[in-house]
Amino acid sequence: MPCKEAYERDARLRLGPELEIPGYGCADHYHEQDTEIHSWENLRILTHESKQWPSMLIVTGMPVRHRSLMYNCAVALQNGKLLLIRPKKALCDEDVYRESRWFVRWTEPFVHVDFFINPDYGFEQESVPFGDGILESLDGVKIGFEICEELWTAHSSHIELAQQGVDIICNGSGSHHILGKSNYRINQLILGGSQKIGGVYMFSNHRGCDGDQVYYDGASSIAQNGDLYAQINQFDIEDTCVATALIDLAQNFAFRQNKGSNKITASNTKYVEPIRFNGRITGNVAPLSEKLTKPIDQIERLQLTPTEELAQGPPAWLWHYLRRSKMAGFFVPLSGGQDSSAVATMVRIMCNKVCEAVKRRRETDGGDDPAYYLNGVRVGEDPAELCNQILFTCYMASEHSSTETRACADGLAKDINSNHSSLFIDTAVSALLGIFKMALGFMPSFQSSDRRETTALENIQARIRMVLAYLFAQLSLVAKGKPGTLLVLGTANVDESLVGYLTKYDCSSADINPIGSISKHDLRKFLRHAYEKLGITSLKQVIDSTPTAELRPLKDGKVAQTDEEEIGLTYDELSQMGQLRKPGAMGPYSMFIRLLETWSDKYTPRQNAGKVEQFFWRYRINRHKAMVATPAYHAESYNPDDHRNDHRPFLYPDMAYQIEKIHEKLRQLETSEE
Numbered sequence: 050m051p052c053k054e055a056y057e058r059d060a061r062l063r064l065g066p067e068l069e070i071p072g073y074g075c076a077d078h079y080h081e082q083d084t085e086i087h088s089w090e091n092l093r094i095l096t097h098e099s100k101q102w103p104s105m106l107i108v109t110g111m112p113v114r115h116r117s118l119m120y121n122c123a124v125a126l127q128n129g130k131l132l133l134i135r136p137k138k139a140l141c142d143e144d145v146y147r148e149s150r151w152f153v154r155w156t157e158p159f160v161h162v163d164f165f166i167n168p169d170y171g172f173e174q175e176s177v178p179f180g181d182g183i184l185e186s187l188d189g190v191k192i193g194f195e196i197c198e199e200l201w202t203a204h205s206s207h208i209e210l211a212q213q214g215v216d217i218i219c220n221g222s223g224s225h226h227i228l229g230k231s232n233y234r235i236n237q238l239i240l241g242g243s244q245k246i247g248g249v250y251m252f253s254n255h256r257g258c259d260g261d262q263v264y265y266d267g268a269s270s271i272a273q274n275g276d277l278y279a280q281i282n283q284f285d286i287e288d289t290c291v292a293t294a295l296i297d298l299a300q301n302f303a304f305r306q307n308k309g310s311n312k313i314t315a316s317n318t319k320y321v322e323p324i325r326f327n328g329r330i331t332g333n334v335a336p337l338s339e340k341l342t343k344p345i346d347q348i349e350r351l352q353l354t355p356t357e358e359l360a361q362g363p364p365a366w367l368w369h370y371l372r373r374s375k376m377a378g379f380f381v382p383l384s385g386g387q388d389s390s391a392v393a394t395m396v397r398i399m400c401n402k403v404c405e406a407v408k409r410r411r412e413t414d415g416g417d418d419p420a421y422y423l424n425g426v427r428v429g430e431d432p433a434e435l436c437n438q439i440l441f442t443c444y445m446a447s448e449h450s451s452t453e454t455r456a457c458a459d460g461l462a463k464d465i466n467s468n469h470s471s472l473f474i475d476t477a478v479s480a481l482l483g484i485f486k487m488a489l490g491f492m493p494s495f496q497s498s499d500r501r502e503t504t505a506l507e508n509i510q511a512r513i514r515m516v517l518a519y520l521f522a523q524l525s526l527v528a529k530g531k532p533g534t535l536l537v538l539g540t541a542n543v544d545e546s547l548v549g550y551l552t553k554y555d556c557s558s559a560d561i562n563p564i565g566s567i568s569k570h571d572l573r574k575f576l577r578h579a580y581e582k583l584g585i586t587s588l589k590q591v592i593d594s595t596p597t598a599e600l601r602p603l604k605d606g607k608v609a610q611t612d613e614e615e616i617g618l619t620y621d622e623l624s625q626m627g628q629l630r631k632p633g634a635m636g637p638y639s640m641f642i643r644l645l646e647t648w649s650d651k652y653t654p655r656q657n658a659g660k661v662e663q664f665f666w667r668y669r670i671n672r673h674k675a676m677v678a679t680p681a682y683h684a685e686s687y688n689p690d691d692h693r694n695d696h697r698p699f700l701y702p703d704m705a706y707q708i709e710k711i712h713e714k715l716r717q718l719e720t721s722e723e
């Protein structure tokens with residue numbers, strides 16, 4: 050908690066993120082009293098320490114129990130004293146959020162009560178105001194609170210706060226990364242909101258991987274009257290970062306004075322008596338020589354496109370996860386296809402990011418950060434060297450592999466400087482089939498017309514690769530006489546997980562997966578970005594290749610199997626249908642109706658019906674695979690991951706009723722056409 054750094058920069062108000070003390074991602078640990086007790090213990094330490102920074106108001110966050118109900122609270126304190134505990138008024142339950150599972154919301158606007166602090170925690174005061182309230186300093190600066198989701202709801206707290214003349218609104222957040230979300234958060238919500246109401250808006254967000262599948266993408270900011278004064282980079286790797294701005298509060302009044310309509314509404318609202326505290330926010334804060342912070346004119350500069358976010362978010366998550374797991378690196382089964390190539394490329398970008406951060410820090414303030422270390426060793430500044438140290442890739446050829454994919458894998462491994470090897474899996478496949486034949490006296494064949502035989506022959510190759518991947522992850526470093534083991538990275542993209550176009554427990558089963566919620570469509574954009582902007586030239590042939598599983602015999606030396614042909618849908622179609630299913634919330638019938646319009650220039654109604662049936666048939670029979678999907682970086686609400694995000698049954702006997710409804714509609718359409 051970098052309070053000291055904020056104080057040394059002359060901050061008079063220091064804001065931290067939502068549930069800062071225990072960490073936002075404690076999840077069901079919020080059911081445990083230990084989380085609450087340890088939060089109070091740490092709050093007491095902070096309150097005691099705050100005497101070293103007497104002029105600074107500190108706002109942090111933790112769970113607090115009142116009337117036997119647990120609240121998610123902001124806590125304001127200064128110079129050894131708690132000033133207010135402000136519970137959250139709107140809980141977030143969308144997407145992967147489950148706040149109402151642990152907390153209740155505070156329902157009484159601008160009402161607060163006396164909260165008696167358990168004396169065992171050792172605070173110097175007996176009680177503290179608990180509830181919705183506004184703080185006011187000796188110099189008349191009003192400070193209000195809006196906790197994360199309260200900013201996102203239609204009836205945001207900042208509206209009433211502004212009507213009460215609040216000068217500074219503090220928003221401590223736990224807001225995770227979804228492609229494009231940060232853009233909306235800063236431009237529409239923070240800047241848009243402050244443009245409407247005037248005043249200073251402080252937004253502090255967590256950053257990094259908090260131990261689950263989401264990545265909190267920081268971007269903490271300070272805004273005033275619709276202008277941005279400070280913003281922390283979205284995907285920097287350091288654990289913490291402090292941003293400060295010296296702001297002229299008189300501009301709040303100037304701005305609001307010109308908003309006639311707001312003044313009339315505000316004058317009609319009942320006055321709320323603030324909670325006064327013995328401290329100042331303005332005054333001789335800074336030496337007179339210090340200049341006011343200037344607004345950042347080109348906000349776009351700090352805003353990334355979704356593709357740029359893809360090139361930053363998963364690599365940052367991978368680094369955070371790696372160093373927190375205390376593993377020594379990653380193993381990627383590299384087929385030379387677009388998915389595993391994207392994953393290997395992300396690891397290399399991660400190395401670039403880490404080495405750049407280490408270098409930048411040396412060249413600027415020479416400071417240090419836990420993020421510059423892996424297992425106690427400080428990382429160097431050469432990304433190629435780091436990549437060679439921590440990334441192991443392997444091309445696992447079978448008799449059905451083509452020279453093209455091998456060339457892609459070799460080329461990429463060379464470009465990114467991974468520790469690359471190649472092997473043949475055919476002897477292992479034959480050995481297993483031999484054991485099977487000995488037991489049952491029968492050998493499956495690719496020539497058979499029984500699909501079970503050909504599928505089994507495909508699956509065995511895919512699963513052997515998974516077994517080998519784990520063997521390599523365990524022993525690659527032993528073979529080199531180095532310590533540690535590797536994490537196996539999964540490479541299944543969201544589209545194939547959605548329709549189960551993968552072998553269960555093959556290389557789709559891994560330790561973690563950086564691309565599991567990303568569509569092939571977006572991955573291709575990412576690969577193009579990495580090729581064009583980062584100069585990984587070998588990606589050109591990967592981008593130009595046709596996705597194929599290469600599990601069936603080659604025909605005249607050429608691949609006889611392509612993903613899109615086998616699935617019966619293109620990856621772009623899959624991506625569109627996936628979006629309609631979720632977040633579009635469409636079942637088969639609604640999707641059919643929608644596609645009649647969307648794809649009217651491309652397919653007849655009958656063809657559209659066929660596409661929808663195909664999609665839901667594959668989804669239905671393979672949904673069980675989503676139950677065991679490798680934990681993946683959650684970057685899209687379209688993600689079918691059943692663990693946290695997409696709660697559905699995994700056994701669907703059929704969808705006969707829905708399909709019949711589609712046919713009924715089709716008959717109507719075709720009859721009316723005739």
Ligand SMILES: Nc1ncnc2c1ncn2[C@@H]1O[C@H](COP(=O)(O)OP(=O)(O)OC[C@H]2O[C@@H]([n+]3cccc(C(=O)O)c3)[C@H](O)[C@@H]2O)[C@@H](O)[C@H]1O
Nearest residue numbers: 504507508511549550551552553555598600670673699700
């Ligand atoms: N309702 C249900 N609930 C729980 N489990 C269920 C289940 N139905 C089947 N299962 C289980 O799932 C198994 C079937 O799943 P699975 O073993 O995956 O086999 P399956 O889905 O039959 O075959 C995998 C398919 O993915 C294709 N593919 C495409 C691209 C790449 C790769 C690749 O591997 O690289 C594969 C491959 O061509 C094949 O069509 C059954 O043997 C059964 O054990």
Ligand SMILES: Nc1ncnc2c1ncn2[C@@H]1O[C@H](COP(=O)(O)OP(=O)(O)OP(=O)(O)O)[C@@H](O)[C@H]1O
Nearest residue numbers: 382383384386387388389443444445446540556598
């Ligand atoms: N020849 C191979 N060598 C190494 N790994 C392989 C090979 N074939 C498949 N794999 C691994 O199995 C995963 C799933 O294989 P699949 O054929 O389904 O490819 P995919 O999901 O389309 O991915 P990719 O685009 O990387 O080929 C691959 O992403 C890769 O990690």
Ligand SMILES: NC(=O)CC[C@H](N)C(=O)O
Nearest residue numbers: 141197198201223224225
């Ligand atoms: N922690 C929260 O309240 C999250 C709120 C918001 N919906 C977000 O995604 O950022």
